[in-house]
Amino acid sequence: MAKLKIQISFIIALSFLSQFSIAQQLDKRIYEKTFYKSLDLIYEENYDSALVILYSLDSISAPQFLKNSEEYQFYLDSQFINLEQVYVKYLIAVCHLEKSGNPQTALPYIEYVIESGYSNTPTIIYKDLGRLYHLDYQFDKAIYYFNKYLENVNQKDEFYLYVKHMNNACLNAKEIIKDTVYKEIQDLRGNINNPKLDEDQLVINNDGSILYFERDSGKNQISKIMVSYRNFDIWTKSKPLIFPSSFLLNAKSIRICGMDYNQANLLVYKETELDTKAFKCRVSADKVIEIQPTNLDFLGNNDGRICYGKNEKEVYFSSARSSGIGGYDIYRVSQKINGRWNKPEILELINSTFDEVDPFYNRINSTLYFSSSSYTSMGGFDIFTAIINKKNKIGNPQNIGFAINSVGNNRSFYIPISTNTAYYSSNQPSNIRLHDLFRVKLNKSIPLTLLNGTFLAGDPAIPVKMKLTVVDIETKSKLKYSFTSNNQKGKYYIVFEPGKIYDLIFESENYRAQRITVEIPQQEYFYQIFQTISLIPIDKVNNDAVNELIVKNDFYDLGTIAQDSLKQYKNDLVNLFSNVVEKIDSFENFADENLTASTETPEQAPENNFEDLLDLIESTINNQDTATINQLFENSEKSEVYSITYNSHISEHNHFIIIGNDTIKTSPPLRAYHNIASERISKLIGSNDMIAHSYEQGSLLNAKIAFQYEMVFKLDNYKMLPKYFPVLNDIVELLDKNPYLQIVIEGISENKTADKAKELHYTKQKAQIVYEYLYNQNCRCKDILIHTSLQPSELSENYTENHYFVLIKIFDLSN
């Protein structure tokens, strides 16, 4: 009856609201009544109904009716808003936070409330906001709000420890997500995952063909266990596993315990009024056809999942028994000769005061997998690994990495013995409170990196014949292969062992030999690095011995694009390249365009897949799945890891490198390291090129120019040359670290055409291109000024063609 009353109220409220256009102001009395109705519904925990009303209120102009409303007018981005508007948004946020579903929906509304400066914002909202940013992978913001919460409460606060834990989790997460270790992850949607229900606690048989899991349908069921069979890589529709009625007679609950030693039969816990015992079940189709008691008599009421260890006489299990360190812990127990079990041993190295659950031992790599919500997780349960050595000693736990682990709960990691695929449960992207089952491909480690690219020299750059020698810096030994590039195409190929630093010595007739130090990162996948090297002759610029070398590397991780078809070839590929490393001495006549060309053209989606893409996009919005949106956009672009440009007086001093019996004179080495930017920044600001002269406009009058950099644009081209990117990136970092610096971007034109207005327009556009690049790199743009001028430039003397110039001047305002 009460429900009916509420529904009728809604219908009345909604029909009333619908009579008003959104631009019209609703009658104050009705607005107020509707507003308080929503409050009542929130108190009744009827959040869905409250949201219906609140959304309607949010779409119309709010009249003022709350006490002291006049005092609560806020200035927010050029407009006044009143307390009622803020309050409605706050209540929407409360509803999203409290109702089951995706609490991240509350984020924009809480942001609005915080930005509005609403002085009565309760402290607890900082905790909620921190959690929402954490769920949204915005860890810096999360840390900011967690700290803000901690500043406002004392240590006795009920959430103090939780917020501290989450703060730490954000710091962990920032590190963990830097490296996406596992990428081929598949949501078992369709026949396994139901978007409205919770699927968890999976186990799978040895060849990965039978999957058991628990589905919580919200009903009071004795058994929640489901079963599904894999048929040609497709899981059949899952069905409830049917137990004999005699077995269910006195049972309070039946839940998954694990699999037997051979991963052939399911083990279940049967909980009765008296005790909890483990049973082995033989299953046919969706029916349990045989049930046997097990010898696992050490298990009881407080115990979780089990797995067998290196043999049938060793078992790992999780338990909340009182002898533990805290919460659930993982124990190991071994069987005596007489068949009895020893006292379970708690594994101290991997347990914490938080929960450790769901052990799974993989006999192939002697590794224990388990889930833990400890201080080293990303916030919820993360999956960890620990290697167990021959003496049965357990190693330090390692976080299995992103993207198996996420900011939610990741549990029940399970690998069928004879496959290279693992299964686990994790939060649904659209609903953090429900779990789904996922499958991940465990890629074999292919410890090789292929460097290929083009060697060019001269201006304009053309392919030249080049000799390349490779030295392992650690062993100081020349690798037994050296390469000569093809002088028609300039292509070269090198295969590296990762995790090492190498010197590459490039030699070419009429050019100074150049040494480049390259750090090949440690990685598990097969990598290709595409590197284009362009060497300008030594005496090109005013005989000033300026040696310009551009090294541009793109990392392309094959792991992200590996398809099933690759699987069968992977081993062949590894062997093939091993042969290349060992036996081939020269690629002189070897040329390939496909490999390099394919890096420059983004792969096109087949046109008939547009329907899928549109559906996928619609579902990302429907489910408010920002993670997938990010992934879609980020996958559409290649990531550039190395990119360095040098334009400095590096050849003033010759360097000599001695390799075996050879002595090679080179320019000083360039280091293609990830964190090279800071080195170059110090060069920028601390170089002898520092100029001090006055600038004639505004606040910059007589300001000192700390650094000046010139960029050239062709008349008919609006694209900035890639060689400028690293310098601009350095400038962004420079400004970030030095708040007293200000940039002026100066567009300069030669004024060679009669149409001055047009000329000025083009000049400004070129400067704006530079501005936009800086803006997109999160440069503090309020300190950027754009100027344009039409004047003959001394810069043009070095160029035969007509060009536009953009001068970047960095002013030092510290004085």
Add this chain to the structure above:
Amino acid sequence: MILKKIKYSISIILALLLFNSQRVSAQKYTESQLKAGYIINFTKFVKWPDSLANQNFVFGIYGDDIFGDVFQKMLEARYKSPNNWILTEYNSIKEIEYCHVLFINSNNQDEINEILKLLSGKPVLTIGNNIPYFCQRGGIINFISEPNGKKFEINYISAKNKGFIIDSRLLAVAKLISASGY
């Protein structure tokens, strides 16, 4: 020796073919395809004022066309015969007439300001392609490229002022900007 070279050359070619074959089979979308896909879907999550609901749907592009024929093909994929969609390109500000959606892909800030002023108060869903401060100036949606951040921003105040109702699910995946703009 020659045989050895041939053997290894074949090996390399085989390796490259393998690279190539899996590259071709990889499923990747270009940024413009994604943006076209999102724009088409935006229209499902935005309610236009009633007076415009039953008209042909006009989609305008100002500036460089990043879509080519992708947009038309996506419409065909979604609507089979999208006869009520009219795609139009504007080469100058003077040409801009009423359209339901205007995609702006320009670096010229003066032009952008002029367009936003021109459309101020009119129920045109303006979408910027990575234009600095687009929403702050009154644009409604802007594709942005923040690493690990939201991929588009929405000025819901501006949208509200122009009579649009934006579904909260779309707002939830966007970076929200609140500014009245021009």
